[in-house]
């Protein structure tokens with residue numbers, strides 16, 4: 001739910017009335033504005049859903065005292081990786097750079113996660129890692145990805161119950177495009193998902209639309 005919305009003039013008036021007189025019934029708000037209760041219903045619904053007002057049965061509306069920014073911050077603290085993560089694309093550490101490039105195109109992703117024979121995370125391959133390897137004189141079909149990948153323990157990871165905002169900060173701090181979502185096991189990290197800048201952008205848009 002998002003609360004940073006532009007309020008129209010009537011909604012601002014309602015907010016002021018509730019601030020000054022709350023708790024106050026919808027009927028009484030309508031009286032003060034010389035409007036019918038029915039006319040006000042959509043505005044009251046928006047203000048309530050957006051968190052500016054709270055409504056209690058038989059008591060009426062009261063002002064929650066929170067600004068749109070406070071509410072937005074609160075909402076950001078409720079978005080978890082598990083709600084926005086995508087399916088990960090993984091390759092085995094023994095595949096060639098050539099095959100990894102093919103996978104990247106076929107799967108239409110910008111980051112591949114590299115796993116060992118036990119399906120545990122051992123590395124990350126970005127587009128530029130593969131481009132860099134391609135500029136050299138190496139034979140791409142016989143060059144294994146584990147030579148060129150960024151490897152554990154230098155991989156930035158996240159878990160499905162982490163806050164998405166924390167992942168966004170990591171992407172910015174580390175200047176990377178994606179993080180693997182992992183499940184910790186005794187043997188290492190299993191890759192169960194992926195969070196990219198696109199996932200963050202989707203959450204951002206949803207935050208702005210969902211009222």
Ligand code: ADP
Nearest residue numbers: 124126127128150154155156175176177178179
């Ligand atoms: P690109 O290099 O295509 O712009 P990135 O910015 O994601 O893509 O990657 C930059 C470098 O960081 C690459 O060398 C890549 O291997 C590495 N990298 C990417 N994702 C991670 C991650 N989650 N943890 C650690 N290193 C990463």
